[in-house]
Amino acid sequence: MASTQVLKYTPEDSSFSAQALPIPCGVLNPSPPPSAVWPPLDFGLGALACCGACVFTNPLEVVKTRLQLQGELRARGSYQRHYRGVLQALWVVGRSDGLRGLQKGLSVGLMYQGLMNGVRLGSYSYCEAAGITAVDGGSLVSGAVAGALGAFIASPAYLVKTHLQAQTVQTIAVGHQHNHQGVSNAFATIYRREGVIGLWRGVNGAVPRVMVGSAAQLATFSSAKEWVSRSQGRLYHGFSDCLLKVCQAEGPLGLYKGMGPVFIRLGPHTVLSMLFWDMLREWTYQEKPGKGKTD
Numbered sequence: 001m002a003s004t005q006v007l008k009y010t011p012e013d014s015s016f017s018a019q020a021l022p023i024p025c026g027v028l029n030p031s032p033p034p035s036a037v038w039p040p041l042d043f044g045l046g047a048l049a050c051c052g053a054c055v056f057t058n059p060l061e062v063v064k065t066r067l068q069l070q071g072e073l074r075a076r077g078s079y080q081r082h083y084r085g086v087l088q089a090l091w092v093v094g095r096s097d098g099l100r101g102l103q104k105g106l107s108v109g110l111m112y113q114g115l116m117n118g119v120r121l122g123s124y125s126y127c128e129a130a131g132i133t134a135v136d137g138g139s140l141v142s143g144a145v146a147g148a149l150g151a152f153i154a155s156p157a158y159l160v161k162t163h164l165q166a167q168t169v170q171t172i173a174v175g176h177q178h179n180h181q182g183v184s185n186a187f188a189t190i191y192r193r194e195g196v197i198g199l200w201r202g203v204n205g206a207v208p209r210v211m212v213g214s215a216a217q218l219a220t221f222s223s224a225k226e227w228v229s230r231s232q233g234r235l236y237h238g239f240s241d242c243l244l245k246v247c248q249a250e251g252p253l254g255l256y257k258g259m260g261p262v263f264i265r266l267g268p269h270t271v272l273s274m275l276f277w278d279m280l281r282e283w284t285y286q287e288k289p290g291k292g293k294t295d
Contacts, residue, residue, distance in 0.1 A: 045284065046121025047114035049276035050269075054113045057269040059102040061109065063089040065165040067258035069175030073249040082172045086260050096172050105164035108183045112157035116210070120150035121277055124218050139219035147214025151207045156199035158206060160186040176233070194233075205239040217270060 063086055071079045083089040093101050123146035124133075133139045151158075163178045163186055180186035190198050246254045 041284065042125045042281070043118045043122035045280040046125070046277055047118030049121070049280055050113040050117035050273045051110045052276050053269045053272035054109050055106070056272060058106050058109050059090060059093075060086070061161075062093060062102060062104050062165045064258040065162055066093070066168075066172075066174055067260075069166055070257065071250065071254075072175050073245055075249060076251060076253070082174060092172055093168070096169050101168065104167065105161040108157050108161045108164060108186075111183075112154050112161055115157060116150040116154035117273065118150075119153055120146045120210075120214055120218075123149055124214075125281075140215045143215035143218035144211040146218065147210040147212075148207050150214070151210035152200075152203060155203040155206050156187070156190075159190070159199065159201060202239070205242070217274075 063083070066089060067083050070081065070083055083092060090102065097104070124142055127133050127138070127142035127146070133142050160180075160183060163180055164183070166175050167173075167177055167179065178186070178189070180189060187199070194201065243255070250257075
């Protein structure tokens with residue numbers, strides 16, 4: 001009978017045996033921590049991966065900044081809308097500022113990505129190698145702490161990047177125009193006006209934002225990024241003051257300005273960053289002296 005035949009079937013006879021289809025490590029058992037990479041090298045790999053992604057997604061970062069600054073602290077309908085969506089904003093910026101305008105702030109954007117993600121991914125990689133991410137909740141905690149550290153260290157670069165990306169010709173200008181003459185001039189101007197503390201303006205908003213995003217992204221390799229703590233000098237006296245003023249003047253929807261380009265940018269940026277990082281680390285493991293393939 002068919003049932004008897006089934007009972008007599010041995011694993012060696014079956015095309016679905018363990019030898020034919022081995023169960024990947026991590027499905028029934030936890031995956032072992034990856035091999036440790038020399039920390040400075042891992043820092044560099046994370047920085048390089050995210051800088052590569054930044055080159056492709058910086059135009060969306062420019063658009064996001066303009067959309068967020070448009071109508072700042074003004075009631076809806078009481079200001080001229082130069083930007084009405086992602087694609088239209090890209091076209092307006094390209095028409096007015098040229099193709100270079102779409103890559104405004106790229107150099108300091110690369111600086112930010114290199115610092116923030118180098119520290120973030122390098123720290124998370126260290127936690128992986130140490131086995132911290134293997135415990136319950138370890139991935140979320142490691143991602144959050146790594147993100148907080150990276151965001152704090154790179155906060156001045158993010159501040160300058162936002163200033164430069166907001167600068168444009170008067171006909172389509174939104175928000176306060178700082179009129180910096182370049183990256184070094186921007187750092188020097190902020191330092192002269194507000195001192196060292198001024199370079200970290202908005203860090204109390206950036207750190208929790210990156211902690212949440214980093215925890216979600218590194219724990220699941222998906223995305224959660226970016227409502228920015230924008231510093232406009234005397235307009236705001238801190239994160240809570242900024243939150244209150246935006247809600248009062250622009251309504252709750254003002255907190256979500258630029259949400260479209262945030263997610264449109266974050267998707268490819270996350271995929272490219274994680275892909276480049278994984279490829280670089282895999283290549284590094286393979287290139288380790290004395291490390292060969294096993295059967």
